[in-house]
Amino acid sequence: MRLAEFWLRYRKSRLAVVGAATASIFVLISIFAPFITPFPPFEQHLENKFLPPSSVNIFGTDQLGRDLLSRVIFGTRISMMIGLLVTLLSTLIGILVGACGAFVGGEMDELLMRITDLTYCLPTFFLILTALALFGPNLINLVLVMGTTMWPVTARLIRAEVLSVKEKDYVLASKVCGVGSATILFSEVLPNAIYSVIVASTLRTATAILYEASLSFLGLGDPSLVSWGWIIRESLPFIRIAWWMPIFPGIVLSTLVIAINLTGDGLNDALNPQLKER
Amino acid sequence: MLKRIIVSPAVLFFIVLLNFLLMKLAPGDPVRMFVSGTYAPPEYVEAMRHRLGLDKPLYEQFLIYISRLVQGDLGFSFVHNAAVLHLIGGRLYNTLLLTGLAFILSLVLGILLGVIASKKPYSALDNSASFSSLIVFSMPQFWVAIIFLLLFALYVPIFPPGGLISVGKTGVDYWVDFLWHLILPTFVLGLTNLATFVRLTRASMLEQLGKDYILTAWGKGCSERDVLYKHALRNALLPIVTMIGLRLPWLLYGAVLIETVFSWPGLGMLLYDAIFSRDYNIIMGIFTIISALVIVFGLITDLVYTYVDPRIAY
Numbered sequence: 001m002r003l004a005e006f007w008l009r010y011r012k013s014r015l016a017v018v019g020a021a022t023a024s025i026f027v028l029i030s031i032f033a034p035f036i037t038p039f040p041p042f043e044q045h046l047e048n049k050f051l052p053p054s055s056v057n058i059f060g061t062d063q064l065g066r067d068l069l070s071r072v073i074f075g076t077r078i079s080m081m082i083g084l085l086v087t088l089l090s091t092l093i094g095i096l097v098g099a100c101g102a103f104v105g106g107e108m109d110e111l112l113m114r115i116t117d118l119t120y121c122l123p124t125f126f127l128i129l130t131a132l133a134l135f136g137p138n139l140i141n142l143v144l145v146m147g148t149t150m151w152p153v154t155a156r157l158i159r160a161e162v163l164s165v166k167e168k169d170y171v172l173a174s175k176v177c178g179v180g181s182a183t184i185l186f187s188e189v190l191p192n193a194i195y196s197v198i199v200a201s202t203l204r205t206a207t208a209i210l211y212e213a214s215l216s217f218l219g220l221g222d223p224s225l226v227s228w229g230w231i232i233r234e235s236l237p238f239i240r241i242a243w244w245m246p247i248f249p250g251i252v253l254s255t256l257v258i259a260i261n262l263t264g265d266g267l268n269d270a271l272n273p274q275l276k277e278r
Numbered sequence: 279m280l281k282r283i284i285v286s287p288a289v290l291f292f293i294v295l296l297n298f299l300l301m302k303l304a305p306g307d308p309v310r311m312f313v314s315g316t317y318a319p320p321e322y323v324e325a326m327r328h329r330l331g332l333d334k335p336l337y338e339q340f341l342i343y344i345s346r347l348v349q350g351d352l353g354f355s356f357v358h359n360a361a362v363l364h365l366i367g368g369r370l371y372n373t374l375l376l377t378g379l380a381f382i383l384s385l386v387l388g389i390l391l392g393v394i395a396s397k398k399p400y401s402a403l404d405n406s407a408s409f410s411s412l413i414v415f416s417m418p419q420f421w422v423a424i425i426f427l428l429l430f431a432l433y434v435p436i437f438p439p440g441g442l443i444s445v446g447k448t449g450v451d452y453w454v455d456f457l458w459h460l461i462l463p464t465f466v467l468g469l470t471n472l473a474t475f476v477r478l479t480r481a482s483m484l485e486q487l488g489k490d491y492i493l494t495a496w497g498k499g500c501s502e503r504d505v506l507y508k509h510a511l512r513n514a515l516l517p518i519v520t521m522i523g524l525r526l527p528w529l530l531y532g533a534v535l536i537e538t539v540f541s542w543p544g545l546g547m548l549l550y551d552a553i554f555s556r557d558y559n560i561i562m563g564i565f566t567i568i569s570a571l572v573i574v575f576g577l578i579t580d581l582v583y584t585y586v587d588p589r590i591a592y
Contacts, residue, residue, distance in 0.1 A: 015409070118292050123527035123565075123572050130297070130565040133553060134304035210418055214535055217420050219553040232421060236539075243428055250421035257416040265412075 009270040016266020022259035029073060030080040037070035041226050050242050060244040062234065072249050075228040079209045079256065082142060086208040089147030091201050094154025099185050101155075102162035113159070120152035125211060129220065137220040146208055153200050161193030195271040202264035206257045213253055228253045286577050293569040297562050298343050304558075308332065352566065353559035357552075362563040365548060370567070372442065373544030376463055377533045381525070383468030385475055389518065392479020393506060399484055407476060415473035419532045423466045423539035430462060437462045440541035463540045467532050471525065478521055482514040516587050523579030527572050 011017050029036065038058075045065035053060045059068035101112035131145045165171055165188070174184050215221060216229030223230075228249040235245030309318075309326045327333050331342060346353075352362035395407040414422070431439035438444065438459050447455045486492065487510050495505045530545075537546030545564055552560035584590050 118289060121289060121572070121576065122293065122296075123530065123568050125527065125531040126565045126568050127296070129549075129553075130561055131300055133556075133561045134300050134558060136305065206416065210416075213418050214420065214531070217418075217535065218538065218550055229418075232418075232424070236424075239424060239428060240432060246421065246424045246428075250418065250424070253421070254413075254417040257418075258413055261412055261416050 006270055010266055013266050013269060015262050016269070019259045019262025019266060022255065023263055026076055026256050026259070027080065030076040033073050033077055037067075037073045039067035039070045041066065041070045041074040043067075050238070052242075053244050053248075059248040060242065062231075062242070062245055063238055068231070068245065068248060071226050071231055072228065072252050074226040075231060075249065076252075076256075078139070078222070078225050078227045079212060079253070081139070082146070082212040083205040083209045083260075085143045086146040086150065087201050087205045089143060090149075090151040090204060091154050091197065093148065094151035095158050095190070095197070097151065098155035098158030099162055099189070102159045102166065103181055103185065109159075112155075116152045116155045119149065120156075122149070124149050125214070128211065129215060129218070132215060132220050137215070138222045139225065142212065142215070142222065146211060150204055150208065153204070154197055157196045157200060158190075158193055161196070162189050165189055165192055199264055199268045199271060202260060202267055206260040206264070209253070209257055209260070282577065282580055286573050289573050290570060293566065293573075294344060294347060295340075297566060298340050301558075301562065302336065302339075347566070352563035355552075355557050355560050357555045357557045358560075362559050365560065366545065366563055366567055369544050369548050372542060373530070373533055373537065373546065376460065376467065376537070376542060376544060377526075377529050379460070379464045380467035380471065380533070381522075381529055383464060384471040385518075385522065387468065388472045388475025389479045389511075389515075391472070392476045393483055393511060395476065395480045396483035396487065397506070399480075404480070408480070411473035411476040414469060417470065418535075419466070419470045420535040420539055422470055423463070423536045426462055426466050427539060440539075442543050459542075463536050463542050467529065467536050470532055471529055474521065474525060474528075475518065478518055479514065482517050483510055486510040486514045516583075519579060519583050519586055523576045523583075526575045527568075530568055530571070 010020075038056075043066060045061070048057075048061050048065040049063055051057050051061040051065075057067050057069065059072060062068055062071070097112050097116060101109040101116075127149055128145050132141060135141045135145070162185075171184060171188050174188055212221075212227065213229035213232075216227040217233045219233065221227045221230040221233075231249045232246045235242065235249075239246055308330060309323055309332070324333075331339060334342075350363050352366070354360075355362050355365060358365055391407050391411070395404040398404055427439060431437050440459075442459055443452065443456050444459075483506075492505060492510055495509045500509070533544065534546035534549055536542070537544045538550045541547065545568070548560060549564050551557070552564075
């Protein structure tokens with residue numbers, strides 16, 4: 001599918017376009033965070049604590065007089081980073097496991113699929129939580145633990161796809177020509193399977209961002225970084241006197257996740273046209 | 279079927295092994311928990327290692343770990359000064375009650391909305407049902423809980439702001455008060471899990487409504503109600519039964535977060551406190567218990583599935 005054709009299909013859904021545009025804005029915000037924050041995110045002004053939203057502090061201030069808008073803007077970075085890195089890592093593991101199993105076949109396939117099934121039926125969130133509590137909550141552990149538990153869906157998709165194209169004429173033809181397995185995988189098989197993988201990855205990005213927020217909210221965030229879940233956690237004792245403290249980070253977080261999910265839905269409709277017409 | 283029943287304990291064993299490995303691989307020395315300050319005489323550390331069984335080979339430690347688990351020993355919490363199983367047992371009912379009620383709420387409401395949405399696909403009603411369920415699905419559950427707490431317990435104080443019961447209630451009043459405290463958390467947990475069932479019911483209904491037997495039913499002169507609920511929905515429910523089995527981890531994940539906001543004394547609150555006080559035995563115990571719950575529940579839904587759809591055999 002050419003890019004122009006894809007775009008023609010994708011823009012049919014107005015919601016999907018809005019979603020993708022919003023998600024792109026979040027990417028820009030996270031990249032340029034230090035240049036657009038009105039105040040440094042850690043700067044305390046105790047004389048200004050619990051200020052309601054105003055023209056100076058658009059989102060108000062927190063219990064230490066820190067500007068909430070600046071903190072929320074910096075929080076974009078950690079959510080984006082987690083979303084991207086976890087998706088990359090889990091997709092990579094999923095592709096490797098799924099493709100290995102399907103290509104090699106036999107007992108290797110059986111073993112890898114059992115591991116995939118086992119990982120799939122674990123209560124993922126609680127596994128991530130337990131591992132993170134034991135190994136210490138920091139950014140690297142967060143990415144590693146989430147990346148190594150969230151790959152089974154991709155592995156299954158890739159395996160099914162590889163199995164279905166493995167015996168097709170064009171793959172057999174490349175094999176006859178003496179092309180190596182790895183080359184066949186990356187140049188013949190993956191481009192066909194990539195559509196469903198992209199959709200699954202997009203939706204997983206949203207889940208990873210929600211997981212990170214939930215973990216930070218429960219107290220397993222990286223304490224040296226500003227995260228939306230952590231800001232909401234800190235606001236809990238003060239919600240009676242400062243409603244803006246939990247509300248704004250939550251609105252921003254929800255907006256990002258909605259945008260990503262809309263993008264995923266749009267990609268699904270655009271990349272699998274036969275599904276839409278059914 | 280037999281295969282399915284054999285596989286479940288294997289999954290549980292895998293989880294126990296995983297728990298053990300995580301515990302062993304984690305940085306930090308358990309002996310340090312009993313040694314205050316930075317210096318301890320080496321003989322004392324050695325004696326402590328021996329007492330805790332840490333000088334035994336790894337497989338032996340694992341066997342001891344398993345034999346204790348089988349006897350229901352999930353370890354000891356030094357923060358609460360009580361056995362972990364005892365602590366979890368005291369909270370489990372509250373979590374299961376909350377999760378169960380929310381499950382029923384989301385299932386019934388989700389199927390109903392899904393059927394309504396499937397009546398006229400791509401109509402305004404269908405689009406708004408799909409869109410709003412996507413929005414609720416995308417919001418962090420603990421945040422939705424905070425909004426409801428602010429709105430309906432603090433600004434418009436219809437419901438209590440949290441806890442299990444009010445002080446000093448007895449008899450019927452006690453149970454009414456208990457349910458009163460339960461409504462808000464149940465509603466939030468049910469609402470945030472609605473989307474999956476709405477979307478699945480809608481897709482499944484649309485697939486069924488395109489089939490020939492539905493045309494036959496219309497041709498026979500069945501009423502819309504009969505066609506939708508008696509013919510289409512019955513068949514459309516099959517994938518939903520599968521989904522029920524897969525949703526439990528998500529509901530428990532939501533319950534843990536929502537309990538924290540509403541101070542509902544279930545596993546979530548226990549977990550929240552355990553994370554705060556670094557009480558690892560409780561955290562691992564909760565992981566084990568929740569995994570066991572998920573596996574048993576998955577097995578039950580599979581059994582139910584073979585009953586509702588006799589074509590399936592495991």
